[in-house]
Every structure is written in C-alpha cells, then in structure tokens.
Amino acid sequence: MLLVIDWAMILEKFVLITVVVMASLGIAMYTTFAERKVAAILQDRRGPNRAGPFGLLQPLADGLKLFFKEEIIPNFSSKSLFILGPGLAMLTAIMTSAVIPWGDKVHFFNRDISLQIADINIGILYVFGVVSLGVYGIMIGSWASNNKFSLLGGLRAASQIISYELAMGISLIALLMVTGTLSLKEMVLQQQQGGWGGLLSWNVLKQPLGFFIFIICSFAECNRTPFDLPEAENELIGGYHTEYSSMKLGFYLFAEYINMFISSVIMATLFFGGYDMPFVNEANLSPNIAALVGIIALMAKVVFFIFVFMWVRWTIPRFRYDQLMHLGWRILIPLALFNMLVTGGLILYFNK
Amino acid sequence: MSVTTLLFILLSVMAVGSALMMLLTKSPVHSILWLIVVFFAISGHYILLNAQFLAIVNIIVYAGAIMVLFLFVVMLMNLNSESEPAKNYRLHLIGIISGGSLLLVLLAAVMKIDLAHPVMMKVGEAGLISKLGKTLFTDYVLPFEISSVLFLSAMIGAVVIGKKD
Known part of the structure; x- marks a missing residue:
C-alpha cells in the first residue's frame, strides 16, 4: 500500500460535506420563499399562497421554472467565462461553510464525529479569504456578457466589496484581540462559559460597535439592499446578470441567498455564541442530544439574522453611489479603527 | 510515495x-x-x-x-x-x-x-500565526515597523496622486 489514507475519516468528512452543502441549498431555497412572505407581510399583502399548503411548494415551482427556461448564451460573449461566472459565484458562496462549527460533536458507530468540516488554525481568515474571492463570480460573469450595463454592475460590485472588506477586516481584528484565537470552534467554546447561562460571555457584549460594523459590511458584501447597487434595476436594467437566463441566472440569485445564510451563521458564531444554547449546560446532556440542541440554537439565531436581512431590505431605500463610498471609507473605516484602538487600550489597561 | x-x-x-x-x-x-x-x-x-x-x-x-x-x-x-x-x-x-x-x-x-x-x-x-506574530514583534520588530512606515508613505502617495486632477 503506497498511500496510507484514513478511509473512515474521509467517509465521515464526505458525508458531513454532503449534508452541509445540501442543507445550505435547502435553506437558501426556503429563504427565497421567506423573503417573499416577509416582503408581503411588510407591504400588507398575502405573498405566494397557491403552490401547496400556505404556498410551501413555491420554491420548488420557482426552481422548476428556472430549469425549464431557455438557456441563452449571447453571441458576442466570451463563452467559457460566461459559464464560469455563475459557477464561481456558487462555489465561493458554499466554500465558506467548511470552517463553521455546526455543533460540538455526535457519537455514532463508536466514533466521535466533529460537526465541523475543518477546524483549521486560521479559521476566520479562511472565511475572509473566500469572501474576498466572492467578487470574481460577479466580475467575470459581467465582463463575459459583453454588455455595458452588466459591466457597470460588475465594476460596482467589485469596488463595493473591496471597500467594505477593509472595515470588516478591521472590526474583525478588534474581535480577535478580545478572543485571542482565530479558530471559530475555540471562539464558540469561549462564549459558552460565563455568567447568566453563558449570555454574558457572548462577544456582542464585548464588541457592540464591532458587531455593528460587521453587520453593515456583511450587508454590503452580500449585495443586499441598501447596498444592492450592482443590480440597481432602474439604472442598470438588471445589473451584472442582465444577459443571463435560465439556471445560470438562478445560480446568481441562489448564491446571494446562500451568502446571506452563511453570513448569518458567521455572525451568530462570532458574536452570538454559535451553537451555544443559553441556560443549558451541554456537558450534562448526552453528546447526541447536546449536538441536536446546539444545532437548534444555531439555526434559531440564523433565522433571526436572516429575518433582519429581509427586514432591512424592505425598509431602507437604496443608497446613492457616492453615499455608499462615503459611508464605507469616511465613516465605517475610521469607526472601525477607533474601535480597534479602544479595544487594544482597554485590553492593555485591564491586563496590566 | x-x-x-x-x-x-x-x-x-x-x-x-x-x-x-x-x-x-x-x-x-x-x-x-x-x-x-x-x-x-x-x-x-x-x-x-x-x-x-x-x-x-x-x-x-x-x-x-x-x-x-x-x-x-x-x-x-x-x-x-x-x-x-x-x-x-x-x-x-x-x-x-x-x-x-x-x-x-x-x-x-x-x-x-x-x-x-x-x-x-x-x-x-x-x-503558524502565533509563532509568526511573536517572531515579528520580538526579533524582527525594527524591520517590521520600517516596512509599515514604507506602506504608510506609499498609501499617502497614492492618495496625493489620486487627489490631483
């Protein structure tokens, strides 16, 4: 045997990856439904209610519709890149889920299976790296379409994501100074111990300003309203996906919802204790039950954040482009720097 | 292999x-x-x-x-x-x-x-990041700070060039 491979580990990770990817896709699918329902409630309408009970089969109908639409590749587009664009958008959206701790561990077949695909040393930096790659899907797709409006949308997306990445990174540095670790699992473990059922050790209490900056930046990174200038339909027709049809368009739309889901998970993990259920001591439960409780706690937090995403989308109008840049560079970055300096100063003062 | x-x-x-x-x-x-x-x-x-x-x-x-x-x-x-x-x-x-x-x-x-x-x-x-950070801020602190000054001056230069019409 030339290659020594731990087959059980590979199988375990493979199953875990499949489950996580499928779950992300399923959740993203129902997020589109939730978005339409939330929009309807906020605008005093009923929303989709024809397909299935309460309209619950609507996402399936939407998916089928997208699949059966005609696949159009414009004549003057660069074909390989035109196809690569949506694929990349989808890939980078899903890749982030690899370092998220979905729960502590489960015990099956006499093995402790960690509910995290990879607990790597650089944890949150990996997330940051993948997020910074997220712009390629949009840029490549928009350029390959060979359409002025698409290109403008793509360039807007690129400059917006680069600008808001800076403030996001600086707010993360302040968080890292508090936690002293880059591993997401380690951060969740730190947030489990603390007064008042673990609630007092949640990072949002230590870094309220950091969280505020982070959530604004993640709205911008996901291209959600009020930062959805890349697809501002009244200026740019449809933005970067003007030329796309059928499932390639579906991939772009879907990637946005997956991004939303993943960034909700990351916010819950970084600032709201991750899979930690407050007032429950997970150590007293059997591992499988504790894992289930953890996943339920994480999902409850995620549902809340996704609701916030939608709430903001249907409440706040879109920014003008100069307002967007002004907010990013003149307000958020100085605020994040201030937060970082204050955090560093306080840590120095209290550790002396 | x-x-x-x-x-x-x-x-x-x-x-x-x-x-x-x-x-x-x-x-x-x-x-x-x-x-x-x-x-x-x-x-x-x-x-x-x-x-x-x-x-x-x-x-x-x-x-x-x-x-x-x-x-x-x-x-x-x-x-x-x-x-x-x-x-x-x-x-x-x-x-x-x-x-x-x-x-x-x-x-x-x-x-x-x-x-x-x-x-x-x-x-x-x-x-690994912890070792790297310790090394940078103890053994190589002077080169590290000098290169950060270099970055700062490059940034200021970029802003000045960008401001010129």
Whole structure:
C-alpha cells in the first residue's frame, strides 16, 4: 500500500460535506420563499399562497421554472467565462461553510464525529479569504456578457466589496484581540462559559460597535439592499446578470441567498455564541442530544439574522453611489479603527 | 510515495502549467485568471509547508485584492487581443535579454540548493500565526515597523496622486 489514507475519516468528512452543502441549498431555497412572505407581510399583502399548503411548494415551482427556461448564451460573449461566472459565484458562496462549527460533536458507530468540516488554525481568515474571492463570480460573469450595463454592475460590485472588506477586516481584528484565537470552534467554546447561562460571555457584549460594523459590511458584501447597487434595476436594467437566463441566472440569485445564510451563521458564531444554547449546560446532556440542541440554537439565531436581512431590505431605500463610498471609507473605516484602538487600550489597561 | 509527495507533484504541475497558460493566452482577462490559479497553487505549497497564515494571506492579498484591481483596470480599458499594440523587434530583444538574465539568476540559485537537507514538509510551527506574530514583534520588530512606515508613505502617495486632477 503506497498511500496510507484514513478511509473512515474521509467517509465521515464526505458525508458531513454532503449534508452541509445540501442543507445550505435547502435553506437558501426556503429563504427565497421567506423573503417573499416577509416582503408581503411588510407591504400588507398575502405573498405566494397557491403552490401547496400556505404556498410551501413555491420554491420548488420557482426552481422548476428556472430549469425549464431557455438557456441563452449571447453571441458576442466570451463563452467559457460566461459559464464560469455563475459557477464561481456558487462555489465561493458554499466554500465558506467548511470552517463553521455546526455543533460540538455526535457519537455514532463508536466514533466521535466533529460537526465541523475543518477546524483549521486560521479559521476566520479562511472565511475572509473566500469572501474576498466572492467578487470574481460577479466580475467575470459581467465582463463575459459583453454588455455595458452588466459591466457597470460588475465594476460596482467589485469596488463595493473591496471597500467594505477593509472595515470588516478591521472590526474583525478588534474581535480577535478580545478572543485571542482565530479558530471559530475555540471562539464558540469561549462564549459558552460565563455568567447568566453563558449570555454574558457572548462577544456582542464585548464588541457592540464591532458587531455593528460587521453587520453593515456583511450587508454590503452580500449585495443586499441598501447596498444592492450592482443590480440597481432602474439604472442598470438588471445589473451584472442582465444577459443571463435560465439556471445560470438562478445560480446568481441562489448564491446571494446562500451568502446571506452563511453570513448569518458567521455572525451568530462570532458574536452570538454559535451553537451555544443559553441556560443549558451541554456537558450534562448526552453528546447526541447536546449536538441536536446546539444545532437548534444555531439555526434559531440564523433565522433571526436572516429575518433582519429581509427586514432591512424592505425598509431602507437604496443608497446613492457616492453615499455608499462615503459611508464605507469616511465613516465605517475610521469607526472601525477607533474601535480597534479602544479595544487594544482597554485590553492593555485591564491586563496590566 | 506519500500523500504529501503526490500533492506536491499535483500542485507543481498546476502552478507551472497555469503560469505557462498565463503567458500564452492572448486575452489579458484570461491571463489574469490563470495568474489567480497560480496563486492558488502556490498557496497550496505553503499549506504543505505548514505555513497556513502565509497561504491564506497570499489568497486574501494577491488573489482577493490585487488581482481584482488588475481585472478592474483591464475590464475598464477594454483591452482585447486586437487592440494590443504590435511589438517591434527591439521590444523582443529587451525581453529576451531581461528574461535570460532572470533565468541565469534562478539557475544559480537552483545550483546552490543543498539536496542533502531538503525542506521538511508538514513539520515546524514557524508558519503558524502565533509563532509568526511573536517572531515579528520580538526579533524582527525594527524591520517590521520600517516596512509599515514604507506602506504608510506609499498609501499617502497614492492618495496625493489620486487627489490631483
């Protein structure tokens, strides 16, 4: 045997990856439904209610519709890149889920299976790296379409994501100074111990300003309203996906919802204790039950954040482009720097 | 052959192959995309050497920021293979001379490699972020601060140039 491979580990990770990817896709699918329902409630309408009970089969109908639409590749587009664009958008959206701790561990077949695909040393930096790659899907797709409006949308997306990445990174540095670790699992473990059922050790209490900056930046990174200038339909027709049809368009739309889901998970993990259920001591439960409780706690937090995403989308109008840049560079970055300096100063003062 | 060797061969083929593709493709946009693949292959090599921080910073800074700006400029200027200016023979000559001297330097470096003491893969903690941070802020604090001043002056310079109409 030339290659020594731990087959059980590979199988375990493979199953875990499949489950996580499928779950992300399923959740993203129902997020589109939730978005339409939330929009309807906020605008005093009923929303989709024809397909299935309460309209619950609507996402399936939407998916089928997208699949059966005609696949159009414009004549003057660069074909390989035109196809690569949506694929990349989808890939980078899903890749982030690899370092998220979905729960502590489960015990099956006499093995402790960690509910995290990879607990790597650089944890949150990996997330940051993948997020910074997220712009390629949009840029490549928009350029390959060979359409002025698409290109403008793509360039807007690129400059917006680069600008808001800076403030996001600086707010993360302040968080890292508090936690002293880059591993997401380690951060969740730190947030489990603390007064008042673990609630007092949640990072949002230590870094309220950091969280505020982070959530604004993640709205911008996901291209959600009020930062959805890349697809501002009244200026740019449809933005970067003007030329796309059928499932390639579906991939772009879907990637946005997956991004939303993943960034909700990351916010819950970084600032709201991750899979930690407050007032429950997970150590007293059997591992499988504790894992289930953890996943339920994480999902409850995620549902809340996704609701916030939608709430903001249907409440706040879109920014003008100069307002967007002004907010990013003149307000958020100085605020994040201030937060970082204050955090560093306080840590120095209290550790002396 | 261990998994590490196999991965090393795979990553090396990927790096060299996509570097060649970067040089050989006519379209600037394709060139940039191949260069991004090269960065990923190099990051893979860093991970094999257990330098995870370097690997991810390579991706964040080069693939995630600098290449986006390259792509940005190329897309805005709409450079295509047709609009590329015709190169005259003098440019070719300069290219051959500079490329040849670079090759000479690289060859000299390769000749000096001590094959008896190869780099150990997946061992050593020098590349992990905590060790790296301690080293940077104790042993190399002066070069580190000087380079940060250099960055700051470059940033100010960029702002000044950008302000000029």
